[in-house]
Amino acid sequence: MQQTKGHALEVRLSAYIDGEIGEAERSELEALLARDDDAKALFEKLKAGSSFGNTAFEDFLHDPVPLALVRQIKQGPGVSPKTERVTTAAATVRNVRIWPRVLAASVALMLIGGAAGFIVGAANNVSEPTKLAAASGWLDDIADYHRIYSRQKEHLVEVPASEAPKIETWLASSVGVPFKIPQLAGKGLTFEGARLLVANGKPVAQLVYRSAEGEIFAICFLKSTTGPQSDEFDESIRDDLGMVAWQRGGASFVVVGPSSHVGMQDLAETVAAAI
Known part of the structure; x- marks a missing residue:
């Protein structure tokens, strides 16, 4: 379990969403959410951003693999910068769960003023692989x-x-x-x-x-x-x-x-x- 006391509220709430904090800290945050409307609004936006991000990434993983990438893997040794970036990104998603969500939520908070704005922003910023999969x-x-x-x-x-x-x-x-x-x-x-x-x-x-x-x-x-x-x-x-x-x-x-x-x-x- 992580100890997030002393960190920004976004980090603490993100760890709470992931279930990665101890029981005492969980109780403390739940009490805060019960009495503080601003903290509750931030929590809801973080939770919405987490759900959208997870869905988009899952869609990305199921996209067809580009032929050029497959052939490069089959035909020769070495890793291109593009392939290395994909590998590194995948490893980061597996190993670091809090900060990507905080970053995504921060971007969402800058783009929106409320829940309705978040939905519009999310619809207009779907990743290109997701669009291609749908099309x-x-x-x-x-x-x-x-x-x-x-x-x-x-x-x-x-x-x-x-x-x-x-x-x-x-x-x-x-x-x-x-x-x-x-x-x-x-x-x-x-x-x-x-x-x-x-x-x-x-x-x-x-x-x-x-x-x-x-x-x-x-x-x-x-x-x-x-x-x-x-x-x-x-x-x-x-x-x-x-x-x-x-x-x-x-x-x-x-x-x-x-x-x-x-x-x-x-x-x-x-x-x-x-x-």
Whole structure:
């Protein structure tokens, strides 16, 4: 148990929230909270900041891992400054529980004048990984579909590549996104055909390709007017799958393939220019 007497009230209350103080000090702080409205208001803000911070960090831990980071770990020794910062930050969160909360609460106290202000501030300052996780929920469905259909031998696609004109008309009308089937022979991929999927309750077009080694790649897209309209590519990895997503012209796109494939972003850039 910690002894926090003599420290700032924020520190003492943070230790109280964590249950890291002795019984005598706990009783003292509870008596203070019962009689002092200012101390009680500070306690509530610290508690709200703690809950929000824990949730945001938990979401961050469940975000897809960037492909570049995974490949760097696989391909060579040494730790990049970026990787070292992530490792150090994780260790700090595990070992130091009080001061991060005090810092977060202090920032919240500067930004808000009351509980309502805190809620607005929290909503407007969610970390970028959290935003990306919320915006890319459909990619989880696509990853699940890809794992199932890529193992199919006789029923890999719904409509074969020989009916390419029909595929373009059918999927464009079903999904609401006009497109042209990218020719990716220069990337070593042969077009096999297409499927119509559903993700986040919306129809999704899937164009399926096969490499010379028999690996299955796919281009998936759906109509989307929410989320950032940007040509920036977002690489991530989900277990054995690599994914590169982007948004353009009111639609969301993703290229899916084996996580071991090192040219995923280059492939996505080729697809974006052709589709």
